[in-house]
Amino acid sequence: MSKLPSHTKAVVLQESKVPGTPLYHEAPVVKRPLSPPKPGEVVIKMGAVAFNHKDVWIRKGQYPSIEIGAVFGGDGAGTVIASGIPNDPLLNKRVFLTPSRGWEKDPHAPESKFGILGGGAYPPIGTFAEHVVVERDQVIPTPEHLDDVHIAAWPIGGVTAWRAVAVNAQVEKGQNILITGIGGGVALLAMQICLAKGANVYVTSGNEAKIQKAISLGARGGANYKEKNWPAQIGILLAKQKKGAMLDAIIDSAGGDIFGQAGKILKQGGRVVCYGMTASPKITLTMRQVLANQQLLGSTMGSHKDLKDATDFIAKHRIVPIVSHVLDGLESAEEGFELIKRGDQFGKVVIKLSQRDTQAKL
Secondary structure (H helix, E strand, O other): OOOOOOOOEEEEEEEEOOOOOOOEEEEEEEEEEEOOOOOOOOEEEEEEOOOOHHHHHHOOOOOOOOOOOEOOEEEEEEEEEEOOOOOOOOOOOOOOOEEEEOOOOOOOOOOOOEEEOEEEOOOOOOOOOOOEEEEEHEEEEOOOOOHHHHOOHHHHHHHHHHHHHHOOOOOOOOOOOEOOOEEHHHHHHHHHHHHHHEEEEEEEOOOHHHHHHHHHHOEEEEOOOOOOOOOHHHHHHHHOOOOOOEEEEEEEOOOEEEHHHHEEEEEEEEEEEOOOOOOEEEEEOOHHHHHHHOOEEOOOOOOOHHHHHHHHHHHOOOOOOOEEEEOOOHHHHHHHHHHHHHOOOEEEEEEEEEEEOOOOOO
């Protein structure tokens, strides 16, 4: 075990010094003490970290339980360089961090207080740092086919997509699946998982270029949700596949009137799995859907077991998470926040920590 540096750099949440509204907290890179690992802990030398919309919501003060001084970031990967256990077999292994706490294996919901890494009081860990001290049972080996940049794009989006697709929608080979809002990290991972399962995938987006990119990756077709007749367009695509074909499930990130819009092309007993509400904080469910036995399922993140199962799946199928932008070094974090705010990315925004950033500073 090499000697650890006494300090490390991290992107931390600092209270905005600009009075008035809209609120937007600061996210400077600061030097912080690095504690040696206790028994049961390891130190990860971070190779790459990834952004989520949560990081921007924290800066806007729109996320619960934020804590000034906390380190940003829920997604990250690197190499174990130190352990509180002598001769730990994890030493020098490439791993990624489990992005949440409180949900180990219950198939329905967290067993205890649930929290996501980054920007908050619980858990008191964030990935946007040169080094992270973390419980050794909260890291997962990186699949051999992925580098740090691409596995950093996996954990939060991956477990969310897996639970929506595999656990709640129960997607199977040959089924017809609609994924709304393609281009975001979760939606793209959901599409990749569905395709690997042998499903027929259709997509929506407000951006025609994103629809075409999804088709190039294997989607059967798509429609622009800004057009009022987008459900009819999806219906036409389904009919081209097979007369009378309907959707088996919808993996939705928008909320709002998804049933009113797409209910007519969703089969009886079909499922709408909603993991986000970018369009509206309410979903309308009427007696029409009840009589059709159509189901609405909420889906948020997933358990530690779900993440392990999902990681085994992408290792078996050699799925590579889609990365939109790779930034260089923690000092580029502000650029990453701006990219997320604009929302024009196709895939994840990742910071690669250069050798200059991650080398030990003794």
